[in-house]
Amino acid sequence: MNQLSDCLRLLADDNRLRILHLLEHEPLTVAELQDILQLSQSSVSSHLGKLKRAGFLYDVAEGSAHRYRLREDIGEPARACWLAVRQLSGSNPAIADDRRRLAELRSATRASWVERVAGHLHREYAPGRTWEALGHAFLAALDLGDCLDVGAGDGAMMELLLGSCRSLTCVDPAAAMVAAGKRRIAEGKLQGAEFIQASAEDMQLAPQRFDSVLFLQSLQYIADPQAALARALELLRPKGRLICLTLSSHDYPEAERYGHRHPGFQRQQLLDWVQGRGQARCLTLAPEAKPPRFTPLLLTVTC
Template sequence: MDLNLASQHLRLLADSTRLRLLLLLEQEELSVAELAAILQLAQPRVSTHLAKLKEAQLVIDRREGVSVYYRRASDSSKQELAELWQLLSKTTDDPLVQQDRERIPQVLASRNGGGSWADAVAGDMERHYSPGRTWEATTRALTALIGLGDVLDIASGDGVLAELLAPHATHITCLDISRRVVEAGRRRLANFDNVTFEQGDMHALPLDDASQDTVFLMHALTYTTQPQQVIREAARVLRPGGSLLAMTLAEHKHKKAVAPYDHSNL
């Protein structure tokens, strides 16, 4: 890389707005309007920066109807520029960047017409961060060691856990209160014969007594103000000797940070 090319690359990435855009687009696919809302900048300014990043092959776009969504390019012929960006992305740590990331769930909910965070990411939940999702790594490590029998996954979302557990279970019932999430889960796991999705309330489970060998409450209790009732219902549907596994966030003071995720039990 000669001095002229090095200078061009450095000028491109010397702008803080372009760095913020790249960090956002590495995490989420977003439109100009959504990026402008997150960065709290005018759309023309955002569009100008995106044009430069696209020309440099650092971002690509995708059209969906009348909307255009941008994301970080996974491949680029400009290897030196891509390597420079990777170095910056790994070492950039700024409160403004964190604020940008915290606005993503609100923007996704608005894309969904004001629906919940879960509705906004239905069918694609494993790509989206939300507080308390660290259980997934633990689950991946443990699933090969256990036989689960008939499983109930309460507040299942679109089936991330069920997809991991299906090879080790006789049958999995995924229950969620959101119709849209349930429909997304059915599409997502359509090829799994032993997984079914039901729309229902975890406070009054639509299942028979003693019908399940294992019940999961993975990050479900943060969505209720009546956790005791939810646990009573989970115990009701368990067979004698069955297992109930629950994980949730500990009490915390970060109400603003979790507000976009519709948590009830803080």
């Protein structure tokens, strides 16, 4: 009986009811609730505290703010009280006004974010705009034809690449990597992929067999990277493409932990190695965000 009367007393307050109706619509911070309800911060916080202690809400930290959400598992009798009061108060004009102000707040936030990031959107976080997602999007538009992946490791990229290839030949000298790659093919029932154990400098494959050759962060592992690039170019058909992602030269000892043989490469060094073999470009890409901030290099050659 005590619990029931406590609950009814808690819900017999217009502002707390307005808060519950708003949070049922979407999770909100104290500042957002203040804006919509036109109440002081202490008043909003006090109402939220009471509702939280009674088990109606929970909050999640978001930077320096907290976002409040209605619990899906409100216990009894609180749930039954809320459902009854919600129905009785749903047509109250104050509730509709709050919803309208929430919509206005959202539209102002959207507009101000768009205006704020104009000109430096590339540096800003935008939900879902991950490099992996962009990679998938660009690969969907790419035709790699018969593709050779040199230093393919255990084939972690295989499933991503297969959607854009007619066939995929993965080469790696490490027996453990090749065994893991073959398991990946068998377990995923991947069609059109094969693994070959070989070194890049010594790939026993027919010349001009491939439309594309990839080196995805493998060049820095290869004992003779110049010979590996030369061999790869011999395996390309006319108009074929070599795409090599590696690292820019650095002096970070951390690279040894990953088994690198070379501390990255100079842009010009890579261009010199492939000179006369087609149209070559080498781009220095943005450094990693994480220290020591390795910087990727992208070499492309079109035969």
